[in-house]
Amino acid sequence: MATTADKVELDREFSELYRAHLRDVYSYSYYRIGNHHDAEDLTEQTFLQAYRHFERAQRESNGRPLRPWLIRIAHNLAANYHRDRSRRPQTQLEDASVLSEPHATAELVEQREELGHVLAGVADLPDDRREALIMRFALGMDNREIARTLGRSEGATKVLIHRAIKQLERSLEEDDDE
Amino acid sequence: MSEMERLLRSALVPVDPPGTLVDRLEARLTEQLDAAAEELADWELRSMRNPRNWVRPVAASVALGLAGGALVVVRTRQQQKRRSATGVKAIQKSVNEVAGDVRRRLNR
Numbered sequence: 458m459a460t461t462a463d464k465v466e467l468d469r470e471f472s473e474l475y476r477a478h479l480r481d482v483y484s485y486s487y488y489r490i491g492n493h494h495d496a497e498d499l500t501e502q503t504f505l506q507a508y509r510h511f512e513r514a515q516r517e518s519n520g521r522p523l524r525p526w527l528i529r530i531a532h533n534l535a536a537n538y539h540r541d542r543s544r545r546p547q548t549q550l551e552d553a554s555v556l557s558e559p560h561a562t563a564e565l566v567e568q569r570e571e572l573g574h575v576l577a578g579v580a581d582l583p584d585d586r587r588e589a590l591i592m593r594f595a596l597g598m599d600n601r602e603i604a605r606t607l608g609r610s611e612g613a614t615k616v617l618i619h620r621a622i623k624q625l626e627r628s629l630e631e632d633d634d635e
Numbered sequence: 636m637s638e639m640e641r642l643l644r645s646a647l648v649p650v651d652p653p654g655t656l657v658d659r660l661e662a663r664l665t666e667q668l669d670a671a672a673e674e675l676a677d678w679e680l681r682s683m684r685n686p687r688n689w690v691r692p693v694a695a696s697v698a699l700g701l702a703g704g705a706l707v708v709v710r711t712r713q714q715q716k717r718r719s720a721t722g723v724k725a726i727q728k729s730v731n732e733v734a735g736d737v738r739r740r741l742n743r
Contacts, residue, residue: 575645593643
């Protein structure tokens with residue numbers, strides 16, 4: 458069993474992990490769930506679960522970054538959330554301010570609409586493709602980190618992201634044609 | 636970077652958590668940390684009250700005692716080595732003196 462000194466050090470390291478990745482976990486949760494209320498719950502549950510298993514995760518990480526492990530917890534909780542409610546994530550994000558700051562000019566309104574279509578297209582992608590894009594663009598994760606989070610090889614992850622982008626391009630082109 | 640990647644970068648921006656979440660989450664995590672710390676402190680106290688758990692501290696003190704004892708033995712051996720080294724040097728010196736004396740007598 459760990460001593461009090463070990464525990465203090467472990468808690469300090471967990472606090473660092475929390476501070477470094479709170480925004481990542483929240484962003485991931487928000488884009489997976491589609492509303493702030495449930496994204497808050499998911500973020501909270503992610504960190505509480507991470508705290509319970511932190512010691513083991515740190516021991517088994519061999520010094521590698523723990524962000525993929527943390528996002529994997531959020532990923533599993535989000536999967537449970539969707540399974541429990543048997544529903545797809547909302548295609549319309551409730552807070553449009555996420556897309557851009559409110560501006561009055563026609564050009565920016567148009568741009569905002571375009572980004573709205575992109576987000577709707579992302580929400581309609583198959584789960585693994587959507588998650589890979591969220592990790593790449595919202596969290597800025599590289600192929601290696603995404604691969605570790607999704608339990609795939611780096612090569613398979615690269616292909617997954619490429620196909621997701623191609624599918625999204627086709628989907629938006631079809632929307633434009635209609 | 637393709638046009639679609641540029642659009643994705645603009646659309647999927649990181650989202651800052653609301654301040655209420657930060658406060659609530661930090662309060663809950665602090666509760667967990669405190670509970671875990673109390674549990675650990677209790678465990679340490681309980682373990683010291685139970686003689687079965689004295690094995691570790693006793694073993695530690697025995698190990699410390701053995702280490703100290705071993706250090707004493709090592710020091711004693713080093714001193715003995717130094718002393719015996721001094722004895723060998725003294726014998727060598729007297730042999731050299733005798734040999735020199737013999738050489739001087741023969742040269743006369």
